[in-house]
Every structure is written in C-alpha cells, then in structure tokens.
Amino acid sequence: MRILVTGASGLIGSAMVERLAQSHEILTLGRRASADFRADLSDPAAIAALDLPAIDALVHCAGVVDEDFRDHPERAMQMAMFGADALVQKAVAAGATRLVYISSAHVYGPMVGHVDETTAYNPVSNYAIAHFATEQVFRRQAKGAVAGAALRPCAVFGDLADPSGFRRWSLIPFSFPRDAAIEHGIVIRSTGEQRRNFVGTADVAACCANWLDSDPTGWSGLNPLGTLTGTVFDFAQICAEVSQTLTGTPCEITRVTPEGPTPGEDFDYATVSPLAQGNQDLRPVLERLMRHALNQQKQEA
Known part of the structure; x- marks a missing residue:
C-alpha cells in the first residue's frame, strides 16, 4: 500500500515509518522541510489545499499532547478537530480506505479498574477530550469501503x-x-x-501494521499492549x-x-484483540x- 503518515519525526511516528516501510510505500506529512508534504494541522485551510497523490491508507501520529494545551490550548483544539477533519477528508478523497489514528488510553477516563476495548468512553481532561474528538472525526469517515481504527496506548516508551x-x-x-x-x-x-x-513504540507500530494487513471493515478501537x-x-x-x-x-x-x-x-489495562499484544x-x-x-x-x- 501507499500510506500517508503524519508525525513521522515524532516518538511514535518515527517507529511507525520504520515498521511500515518494510512492506509499504510511505509518504509523510508535517511541518518539517523533510516531509513529503508540508502543512500545519492547526491550519485546516492549508490541509484542504494539499495536492495529494492517490493513497491507500492514512496513519495519523501527530495528535495533540499535554504541552500543546499548556502552551496554546485553542490551537490544540483546532488541530484535534478541524485540522484532523480536513486531513481525514483529504485522505479519503485521495482514495484511502484504511484510516488509523494514534489516540490515548485516557479516552477511557480515570485509570482505575479493568479497561479493555469494550469499556465505555469517559474522557475527562482537555487532552483526553481532544483525542476522543479526533477519534470521532475519523470514525465518521469509516463507512462503506473505508475502515478506521483508533490505537490507544497507555504509557509509551x-x-x-x-x-x-x-x-x-x-x-x-x-x-x-x-x-x-x-x-x-x-x-x-x-x-x-x-x-x-508500559508499551514500546515498536509494539504500537506492530499493532498498526497488523490491523492494516487484516482486511479490516468498519470502525475498531485497539489497546496496544506492552x-x-x-x-x-x-x-x-x-x-x-x-x-x-x-x-x-x-x-x-x-x-x-x-x-x-x-x-x-x-x-488493569487489557485488550480483547489478538492484533494488539506486543513483545x-x-x-x-x-x-x-x-x-x-x-x-x-x-x-x-
């Protein structure tokens, strides 16, 4: 597949590119000069104006972090909702039929008790609410021939x-x-x-690769486990x-x-999916x- 990856120079994104490049053609999108396509996710108009080639999948690793809310909270929400919306719409228009968003375990709420993919969502902090909002932006595109997944790692190393x-x-x-x-x-x-x-970035990337190769349908949530x-x-x-x-x-x-x-x-953070167990x-x-x-x-x- 030809896969567009955002956040390719980041902690999870760099591991994602390394893993997916073993079997797929990778294009990158970001603010750095090294990216194949340059755009800022806080600028939905710039995303919408991108001239993307045909792609098969989007893997979005450039979600907001706590520091984004500390430094520029309005910009963080702009990225999480309108920037992500413009991105996923652009990807689907370019032919993507697989959509992956690297979210967070925090969308389930306070880290207490047993949590797996069947647990109800309860995002509380702005960080968690933003990730859940991006998940929903992706989820509404997962219909017909388009499948989507949110990966929700816990403590990433x-x-x-x-x-x-x-x-x-x-x-x-x-x-x-x-x-x-x-x-x-x-x-x-x-x-x-x-x-x-505690889950490694290589395990998050492996979970994504497993899902991409599984002939997915509809919408899925996955808890990559270390x-x-x-x-x-x-x-x-x-x-x-x-x-x-x-x-x-x-x-x-x-x-x-x-x-x-x-x-x-x-x-007790767990998974019900055989695709999500790392090593x-x-x-x-x-x-x-x-x-x-x-x-x-x-x-x-």
Missing part, C-alpha cells in the same frame, strides 16, 4: 528519533531513566502504586537497576509511603535513553 526536539521529558517513561542516570535518584511524587501498561504491566514503583525499580548496571552507581528511589489503598492500584524489550530502550541523557549532560557541561 521508545527511542527518540529527534532528541533535541523531544518535548515530553516530564513523562514517567522518560523522566525516570534520565533522572536515574544523571541524578542517581528517582523521586515519585505519590505512592507509586498506580498500575500502568510486555510490562506493573506499578509506577515497579518501573522505577527497573530504571534503577538498569542505571546501576550502566553507571556503576546505585540509584535511590524516593516515594510517598503507602498508608492505605491508592487510586489506580487496581488498574518489545524495555531494558535496552531504557539503556539507550540513559546513554543519550548522559551524553547530553556532557555536551552541556
């Missing part, structure tokens, strides 16, 4: 295609390995007993172990002492993130 442009170091899968390597300490500002599923389901404290301990092996210095973990039940300690190894990625953080520290010294 992965290699950085562009470390200098990465904005999400505050997220646990990136702040913990960085702090472990540089500070030899990880500070958890809670009990750390909240459970998460091999590690555990608490935030469990993840911190793994980071500490990898850091000590790499640097030779022990890493101290500080957290709020649990004195009772913690909301989210019962969180990416966490530890090598953590080591590469730590090496990058240490190299960056040397360069800034």
